[in-house]
Amino acid sequence: MKATLFLRSLGISFLSLSLVVSSCTKQHSEDISLNGQKANKAEGTADVGILATATVDANTVQQTIQGFGGMSVPIWIGDLTADQRTKAFSTSGIGMSILRVMVPTSSSQFAAEKATIDAAKGYGAKVIATAWNAPSSMMDGSYLRASAWGDYAAHLRAYTQAVGGVYALSPWNEPNYLASEWMHGTATEIANFVAAQGDNCGAPIMCPEPFNMDQTFINTYLSNATAKSKTLFVSGHIYGKTPYNLGSIGKSVWMTEHYTNSSISGNDWPNAMNAAKEIHDCMTAGWAAYVWWYIRRFYGPIDENSNITKVGYVMAHFARYVRPGYTKIACSANPSTGVYTTAYKSGSKIVIVAINTNTAVTYQSFSIIGVTVNSFNRYVTTSSSNLAASNFSISNNAFGINLPASSITTLVSN
CATH class of the missing domain: 3.20.20.80 (Glycosidases)
Structure with a gap:
């Protein structure tokens, strides 16, 4: 919390911080809200100790599921x-x-x-x-x-x-x-x-x-x-x-x-x-x-x-x-405090499963390597919803989304 107040006193948002952390991708990450619109992730976002990009590498194939x-x-x-x-x-x-x-x-x-x-x-x-x-x-x-x-x-x-x-x-x-x-x-x-x-x-x-x-x-x-x-x-x-x-x-x-x-x-x-x-x-x-x-x-x-x-x-x-027959591919397993991600592929299709164990909405940025993705179908389950569906587009193989508090989200590329 002290770090958060310090950043805010400098006028630095969580979005800016996440872009700095993920600057090696040299790509812009947008925060896509649950209704598919851009959102300001500085509002209502968890104060996490680690805030880093989850990198999905389709070139690094692991076990066959x-x-x-x-x-x-x-x-x-x-x-x-x-x-x-x-x-x-x-x-x-x-x-x-x-x-x-x-x-x-x-x-x-x-x-x-x-x-x-x-x-x-x-x-x-x-x-x-x-x-x-x-x-x-x-x-x-x-x-x-x-x-x-x-x-x-x-x-x-x-x-x-x-x-x-x-x-x-x-x-x-x-x-x-x-x-x-x-x-x-x-x-x-x-x-x-x-x-x-x-x-x-x-x-x-x-x-x-x-x-x-x-x-x-x-x-x-x-x-x-x-x-x-x-x-x-x-x-x-x-x-x-x-x-x-x-x-x-x-x-x-x-x-x-x-x-x-x-x-x-x-x-x-x-x-x-x-x-x-x-x-x-x-x-x-x-x-x-x-x-x-x-x-x-x-x-x-x-x-x-x-x-x-x-x-x-x-x-x-x-x-x-x-x-x-899908294969697990390399993905940051714990990119942010309380957030756990795995990724899978079948041909050019990518599936990402993200679990947010935090008690507040948590913004998570993603970067994809090895396959081009333009959009995702999203499915979210929380204590009050089951597989709630939406979709969103991405650009330059990078994006960010708000993960609802205590939730599991599956992203399936189109």
Whole structure:
């Protein structure tokens, strides 16, 4: 605040300051208000400690995005309705492009998954399946018997054949979470199983799906060269862990399960903003996918009354507009205090997602390198609005916009 008063005493506006900071672009940045008109950003703008241009570099390609999705477990909480499937997977709804399902221990329950699987695939979604347990006849306490490996692979294959079109399969769910009631396993054991039986499970393998996205567990698994060669991508869950880059492991990384808070409504806006920041962090860590826990649950993206919640609208800011096959491109991750940005491209199309965690309107300037953009469609969600749409033009690949207080904004180039 003292710095702000000092600047004002000198007659220097925030706009002037932002132009000085971004002078290396030698381009003029306009503040576009929510109605598409120029605005004076010195008024009603947050006093931020850092005010710098977010540079989007389309020439610097990072990970390929595989999608955003959620979990359905009919044998635990009932299947999604037709309306809920449409709201989850269509791009007029949330736009999820990944469905995660459970492999039941009994073949009599395989059909419970199929209706939602078929609907999701109909919208172009990838289906990934995880087994919590092997059939009890193959288990020794909480562990899979080595003598039952072939039988377990046959069980998994029977499931994939029954439901059809499984993109990838995980034989274990959080095998390192020993407090759980589901099947345990060491990284070495799981790698040995995949090396021996990975080709017999009916679908490509996603492994090792550890709790905490435990890198030691992942690295130990990948040290088995045969298992690694039979693994389509690395998967894991971030409970208790801030997303981080796993380094050059030679595999795409998918975050296949998490939720922010199971005791708070999905319509609680601060909680939804936490989800927005979490997805941003996963993408910034270099990961290819983000999968929420239950699709339909009061704390999730769709509630029990089939309404898309605030968490769902936050997910839509990524899932609707950053489609499978888009690539993440270099973008200033935290250009201003409280502002977090990521950017993506498909051909010449650019998508920018900006999250403003500040409690006041915050002006953010942008500069784009590597592709020419003339205008954007803008979608904004706040505590009181959902995907409010507008558009604006830019010049010289530079612009600035006011980000509403506590909001998420997606910009899609035309």
